[in-house]
Amino acid sequence: MTFDFGEVSVREVSRNYGRRRALTRVSLACRAGEVLGLLGPNGAGKSTLLSILSTLLAPSAGDVRYGTKTAAEAGPALRACLGLLSHDLHLYPELTAAENLRFFAQLYGVSDVDGRVAAALDRAGLLSRRDDVVSGFSRGMRQRLALERALLHEPRLLLLDEPFTGLDDASVAALVARLRELRGAGRILVVVTHDLDVAERLLDKVAVLKDGRLVAFDDARGRIREHYRAHVAEQRA
């Protein structure tokens, strides 16, 4: 089953946990070949929005459309088109780098498992450590491995929660280049980040969330710092 993945749109989405509102009527959209950045202070609802986009969490109200279909209409096959790099990394610490990749490649039913696993290890710079267990890896190594794991099945929509934490400058530059390449290939990327320098180099659109509300949604480049200062920095100071 193939999906028309021209656009992902979030319409009037709210999510509450009992009496607590995590998201209130958020609407935004992102087209193929664009990188959307989610900025905001901690607890603003960025991760909740990412979970809703990944179909793991159902919205309390409103809907998300992938192309023309909602998650309920598209069914489980939609999950093959989504990739999520979560803050929790989703790796088994007792398994080796290669075993982790191989397990998820097989679970997603991709073709040429060996080739993809080898390519992913190469890109993560972990070829020499392929048979070492993940629990011995540094945060940066895990982060790179987790990213490659999320990309194994070549998702159309890639959701990244703070992908730059724990990476050194060279790795950040490599990751930015990689994400640009994916953007060029017509993928949709949604990135949660605090790193303004990277954000300016990478993002096409910016959404600023605060207390579960969308306070700014802008596709003009170069105004990221302005939005950030207006809504996020004051709270951090």
Add this chain to the structure above:
Amino acid sequence: MKSCYLPAVLLAMAMFAVAPFRLMGAPDILVANATPGVLLSYKIFYYHVPSAMVMFLSAFVCGVASAVYLFKNRLAADRLAAAAAELVVVFGLIVLVTGPIWARKAWGVWWQWDARLTSTLLLWMIFMAYLLVRRFGGQGAEKLSAAMAVFGMANVPFVYVSVNIWRTIHPTTQVIPTLAPGMRGVFWFCVLSFVVLFGLLLALRARLEQRRADVERLYLLADEE
């Protein structure tokens, strides 16, 4: 709907007020060599058996409502299930208190590990677990408790069969069809009283849950302003 509550409350009150007089007048079960005390103890049967019937009815309502909630995601079904689960525990408590009182007189012991006693106790435990998980399970506990109700329902026949093979001494189901004519009317009157009470409590409790959901929604709306 709302206008039905007052007549229903009055009806239930009247039925429960009349019941003691009716059952004092009912003829006694014929038990060989029975002392008056033992004969009197059989009167508890008019409360014990209807409570047990209502308990099973309530468990059935809870199980079905939970299944509807799980598969159709209807929140109203979940509220009904929660109300029914509490009533299982309440009526179950009546059954589990009146049963031993009678058993002490009739069998000479407070508790017997027979099929019906044990399965009733287990059913009661399952719904206690339902309420516990709902209260202390935190986020998403509604689904967990719904699964508990569905599994608990499926479990009843297994408990019954396994305990039955294990051992049995409870008076069998044949008691009810063989009741003396004078007793039958009184017995069904009591059953009806309990069913009216059950329906009333269930409706009120489900309405309370509905109100709570409304309040939550209003809080959310106020929050949005």
Add this chain to the structure above:
Amino acid sequence: MFLRVAWLVMRKDLTVEVRSREVIYTTIFFAVACVLVFAFALVREGRPLEDAAAGIMWISVAFAGTLALGRTFERERHSETLRALMLAPASRPAIYVGKLLGIVLLLLVVEAVLVPLIGLLFHAPIASRPLELAGLLVLGTIGFSAVGTLFAAMLVRARSRDVMLPVLLYPITIPVIIAGVRGTAALFEVEPAVDLAQMWMALLAFFDIVFVTLSLWTFEPLMTE
């Protein structure tokens, strides 16, 4: 595809376990500790009470099984890998079956240590009917784990999950315990009552079919948040 996914998940779980051996070592130790605790309660003047061996065996299996279930799913919680499994386009019931097979194999290894130990300490004739005994253990373990895997998976997201697992699991798995204990006791008699044991095995098989089906059916709606 269904079986392939189940196989993948089970193989992954076993690889993790073979590498750390945490769950298997702690569970075996805990099971043996249970046996000793019960021995102090049920052995008098050097002789165990009648039927004590069968009871101790199954209670130890149930307690150790709860521990193993909790630990296994704690591992999936550690870096939220259960969510990663739920994100995959693979069939969710297949993932459930994979987890179930992993738990069953783990518990069978524990039982392979536990049963000879019980034979040794309580002079139980474990070798008189080895096939029937193995049948009871396998069927009972599947039934216990089928319910346990589903509840443990749901509880990954819940608060106070360590307490909630036994609260939910024990009332539901009582038929398994009764059938296991009674069937094993029948086999441990001087003249093994094989037909009785087979009857209990049939009940266990029926329980397994009903509860595995029910779990497969409810796993999908239960795992969506």
